[in-house]
Amino acid sequence: MTNVIYNTATTLSGFIADDDNSLDWLFVVEQPEDNSFGPFLEGVGALVMGSTTYEWVYTHEGLDEHPEKWRDSYAERPAFVFTTRELPVPDGLDIRLVQGAVSDHFGEIAEAAGDGDVWVVGGGDLAGQFYEAGQLDEIRLSIAPVTLESGAPVLPRRIEADALHLKSAHVEGQFVHAHYEVRYPRP
Numbered sequence: 001m002t003n004v005i006y007n008t009a010t011t012l013s014g015f016i017a018d019d020d021n022s023l024d025w026l027f028v029v030e031q032p033e034d035n036s037f038g039p040f041l042e043g044v045g046a047l048v049m050g051s052t053t054y055e056w057v058y059t060h061e062g063l064d065e066h067p068e069k070w071r072d073s074y075a076e077r078p079a080f081v082f083t084t085r086e087l088p089v090p091d092g093l094d095i096r097l098v099q100g101a102v103s104d105h106f107g108e109i110a111e112a113a114g115d116g117d118v119w120v121v122g123g124g125d126l127a128g129q130f131y132e133a134g135q136l137d138e139i140r141l142s143i144a145p146v147t148l149e150s151g152a153p154v155l156p157r158r159i160e161a162d163a164l165h166l167k168s169a170h171v172e173g174q175f176v177h178a179h180y181e182v183r184y185p186r187p
């Protein structure tokens with residue numbers, strides 16, 4: 001069964017990037033090589049992300065000159081980028097630009113994931129759109145020992161304890177990895 005999983009690193013103040021969309025605060029935190037991300041990624045059949053996240057990857061990896069770096073991170077998994085703009089997509093990569101309601105695209109996304117899960121890479125508002133569409137099953141947070149005063153929020157929605165159930169939490173180096181199941185409240 002395909003699960004839709006928002007999996008991201010966050011500061012303990014609840015930001016996934018700083019005001020300049022930088023992750024420099026994240027990359028300096030020690031993380032053991034043996035962490036839960038590898039097994040998680042093995043189960044992923046398709047990715048979704050917003051355009052800011054895609055543009056960050058595009059620039060950070062230099063995809064215009066080195067498109068193969070996309071495969072180093074995500075292999076051949078289809079990716080859906082939510083955007084209202086025509087963004088550059090390197091030839092040969094299965095990156096599909098979509099726009100509008102999650103529900104308009106969810107069938108195609110789930111089909112692309114096959115037997116695997118859908119990874120909502122970010123940002124937080126897109127994860128919120130999946131939640132509102134009733135299509136967010138899990139939230140997995142790697143909480144870094146960092147605080148920021150502002151930035152891109154991890155999940156800018158009000159979702160209370162009746163809808164979030166902590167399944168597990170464990171230490172990974174300097175991170176706490178917390179795994180929540182989303183349980184939609186009955187009407």
Ligand SMILES: NC(=O)c1ccc[n+]([C@@H]2O[C@H](COP(=O)([O-])OP(=O)(O)OC[C@H]3O[C@@H](n4cnc5c(N)ncnc54)[C@H](OP(=O)(O)O)[C@@H]3O)[C@@H](O)[C@H]2O)c1
Pocket residue numbers: 008009010015016017021022023026049050051052053054056057082083084085098099100101102121122123124125126129152153
């Ligand atoms: N800490 C981590 O592990 C981690 C993980 C992921 C991301 N990040 C970072 O966090 C930041 C997230 O940025 P962000 O909050 O701006 O979020 P984002 O989801 O990456 O991008 C938001 C943009 O996506 C487009 N979009 C979103 N929903 C859409 C829809 N339904 N239809 C059409 N377009 C839609 C809109 O831009 P346009 O229409 O103008 O294209 C919107 O402004 C980035 O800097 C990213 O690199 C960090």
